[in-house]
Amino acid sequence: MREQATLIRRIFSRDTAPSLITALLLMGSSIPADAETFTTFDPPGSEATLGGSISEAGLISGSYYDGSIFRGYIRAVDGSFTTFDANGSIDTFAFGINAKGAVTGQYEDSNFLWHGYVRSSGGKIKTFDPSGSIRTEPLIINDKGEVTGTYEESNSRQHGFVRTADGMITTFDPSGSQSTYANCINRAGAVTGGYETSDLHFHGYIRAPDGAMMTFDVSGAVHTLPQTINNSGTVAGFWDDSNFEVHGFVRTSDGTITTFDPKGSTYTASDSINARGLIDGNWADRNNAVHGFVRTVGGKIKAFDPPGSTYTYGGGINRTGTIAGSYFDGNSVEHGYIRTP
Numbered sequence: 001m002r003e004q005a006t007l008i009r010r011i012f013s014r015d016t017a018p019s020l021i022t023a024l025l026l027m028g029s030s031i032p033a034d035a036e037t038f039t040t041f042d043p044p045g046s047e048a049t050l051g052g053s054i055s056e057a058g059l060i061s062g063s064y065y066d067g068s069i070f071r072g073y074i075r076a077v078d079g080s081f082t083t084f085d086a087n088g089s090i091d092t093f094a095f096g097i098n099a100k101g102a103v104t105g106q107y108e109d110s111n112f113l114w115h116g117y118v119r120s121s122g123g124k125i126k127t128f129d130p131s132g133s134i135r136t137e138p139l140i141i142n143d144k145g146e147v148t149g150t151y152e153e154s155n156s157r158q159h160g161f162v163r164t165a166d167g168m169i170t171t172f173d174p175s176g177s178q179s180t181y182a183n184c185i186n187r188a189g190a191v192t193g194g195y196e197t198s199d200l201h202f203h204g205y206i207r208a209p210d211g212a213m214m215t216f217d218v219s220g221a222v223h224t225l226p227q228t229i230n231n232s233g234t235v236a237g238f239w240d241d242s243n244f245e246v247h248g249f250v251r252t253s254d255g256t257i258t259t260f261d262p263k264g265s266t267y268t269a270s271d272s273i274n275a276r277g278l279i280d281g282n283w284a285d286r287n288n289a290v291h292g293f294v295r296t297v298g299g300k301i302k303a304f305d306p307p308g309s310t311y312t313y314g315g316g317i318n319r320t321g322t323i324a325g326s327y328f329d330g331n332s333v334e335h336g337y338i339r340t341p
Contacts, residue, residue: 038306039338043073043081049336051315051326053096053140060324061097062315062336063105072105072119075336086117086125096140104141116163118147130161130169138163140184148185160193160207174205174213184228192229206235218249218257226251228273236270236279248281248295262293262301271314280317292325292339306337
């Protein structure tokens with residue numbers, strides 16, 4: 001049980017530096033083939049490109065390895081790149097991007113400590129840490145400039161935080177939490193994520209903008225791991241059963257939970273949900289190959305892989321259904337991709 005909880009924790013916390021590849025992860029019913037198109041990309045000088053997030057306007061944030069360090073990038077709709085590093089960093093990772101083009105992520109300093117940052121659309125970078133943090137991992141920035149993520153204290157306990165656009169940081173934990181992970185914040189300021197209790201089980205939560213906490217579990221779940229929330233309050237994530245088989249789930253704002261798997265999946269994980277309720281994610285087949293998927297509100301699922309992909313990972317989906325992520329080619333080199341429906 002402890003080994004399983006440790007594995008889930010690593011997947012759930014999205015450890016960055018080791019997670020060039022984000023963890024194994026899609027699909028049940030299928031939908032007819034559509035006219036999907038793929039665009040692959042790499043920033044100039046990239047030896048490995050990690051997908052991150054896509055904005056409603058089609059801007060993509062992520063990270064790449066230049067042969068020496070990891071750096072952040074923003075890819076514009078016209079295909080041009082802006083690359084950047086946080087001041088004093090030896091590695092910079094870019095995660096979330098909002099409609100205005102502001103980016104959040106984390107960076108490692110010369111003392112091997114990890115800090116958070118926000119980069120404005122104009123390029124100004126502000127760094128931050130919650131009080132007592134030895135590792136800060138911001139993940140998502142909403143259109144109001146609010147950031148959520150997780151930080152770790154010296155006792156190895158994790159906590160959630162929300163940082164407002166003016167820099168005020170509020171930390172939080174659901175009642176009974178031993179470690180808390182905050183994974184997504186919507187436009188209203190509602191946060192979703194998961195927390196671990198003393199029995200090493202994970203549970204889901206939604207934190208309202210006023211701080212009120214609501215917790216939930218998928219029926220029959222050993223661990224419930226929410227990953228994303230849209231502006232309607234619908235949450236998606238993954239859970240595992242008593243056989244340690246991992247499945248996807250979606251929870252609507254009225255509390256209705258639906259579970260799902262692609263046909264043939266041995267591991268299903270939702271990654272992002274858009275305003276229309278489309279979910280993107282990843283799934284592993286019986287040969288341990290990892291593929292992408294998109295699930296409609298009605299429950300139809302389509303699997304996909306960019307051409308030449310041996311492993312496909314999601315990153316984010318915007319209102320139009322455009323997905324940004326990364327994939328490995330036959331030479332085990334990671335590249336970014338855009339899937340346009």
